[in-house]
Amino acid sequence: MSLLLVEDDRELSEPLTALLAQQGYQVEWVNDGQTAYTLAMQNNYELLILDWMLPGLDGLTLCQRLRQQGLATPVLFLTARDSLTDRVQGLDAGADDYLVKPFAFAELAARVRALLRRPLAGTTPTRLQVGTLVLEPEQRLAYRGARQIVLSEKETQLLMLLMQHPGQILSHAQLLAGLWPGESQADRNLLAAQVRLLRRKLECPPEPPLIQTLYGRGYGLIPS
Structure with a gap:
C-alpha cells in the first residue's frame, strides 16, 4: 500500500519513513x-x-484544496497543534483523523491501519438508498437526485451509519463508537464537526435538510 508522507522535519520523517516501510508500506516523502x-x-x-506547518502551502490549505478537487484519499494530520479548535478545524478541512505530536509509533501504526482497513466481503453494502439519497460506500460517492457528492472516508462512515437507521436518532455514544472505535480523545465536538462537514455537502439550498439534530441526544437521517 502506498502512502504519501508530507513532513518538513527530516529528524522525524526519516525514521518515520523507515518504520512505516518495516510495516510493509511503500512510503514517498516530500517536505513541502x-x-x-x-x-x-x-x-x-x-x-x-x-504535517500542518509546512513551507509554502500549509497542510490545512493543502487538505482543503485536495477535497475541493474531489480527492477522497484518507488524510491523517500529524501535527504539534493540539487544541480542540485545531482538531475541529482539521476535520472541517476534510481530514479523516488527527494525531498530536509527540506520539507513540504504535499508536500511529494503529491509526494508519484503521484508515486503510477495508471491511470484510459482504459486511458493507455496495449501495444504500433512503428516499432520493443514494450512497455507494466503496466508491465514497453519494447522490442526491442527479447531484453527485464526493465524500471522505469518515463522511462515508457517518452517512452509512445514518442511512442504516433512517428516521432514528443515533446517540452521540453510538456514533462516536462507530466512527472512532476505541479512541478516548474523540468527543461530541469532533462528532459535531464531522456532521457539519457532511451537511455542507448533502444540503445545498434550496434542498431540504436531511440530517436532524436532537440536541443533547444525537443525530438522525430524515427520510425524504
Whole structure:
C-alpha cells in the first residue's frame, strides 16, 4: 500500500519513513505542500499523512484544496497543534483523523491501519438508498437526485451509519463508537464537526435538510 508522507522535519520523517516501510508500506516523502499537492493529484496513494506547518502551502490549505478537487484519499494530520479548535478545524478541512505530536509509533501504526482497513466481503453494502439519497460506500460517492457528492472516508462512515437507521436518532455514544472505535480523545465536538462537514455537502439550498439534530441526544437521517 502506498502512502504519501508530507513532513518538513527530516529528524522525524526519516525514521518515520523507515518504520512505516518495516510495516510493509511503500512510503514517498516530500517536505513541502505544493509538491505534495502535485503528487497527490497525479498518483493513487491510499493514505496521505500531513504535517500542518509546512513551507509554502500549509497542510490545512493543502487538505482543503485536495477535497475541493474531489480527492477522497484518507488524510491523517500529524501535527504539534493540539487544541480542540485545531482538531475541529482539521476535520472541517476534510481530514479523516488527527494525531498530536509527540506520539507513540504504535499508536500511529494503529491509526494508519484503521484508515486503510477495508471491511470484510459482504459486511458493507455496495449501495444504500433512503428516499432520493443514494450512497455507494466503496466508491465514497453519494447522490442526491442527479447531484453527485464526493465524500471522505469518515463522511462515508457517518452517512452509512445514518442511512442504516433512517428516521432514528443515533446517540452521540453510538456514533462516536462507530466512527472512532476505541479512541478516548474523540468527543461530541469532533462528532459535531464531522456532521457539519457532511451537511455542507448533502444540503445545498434550496434542498431540504436531511440530517436532524436532537440536541443533547444525537443525530438522525430524515427520510425524504
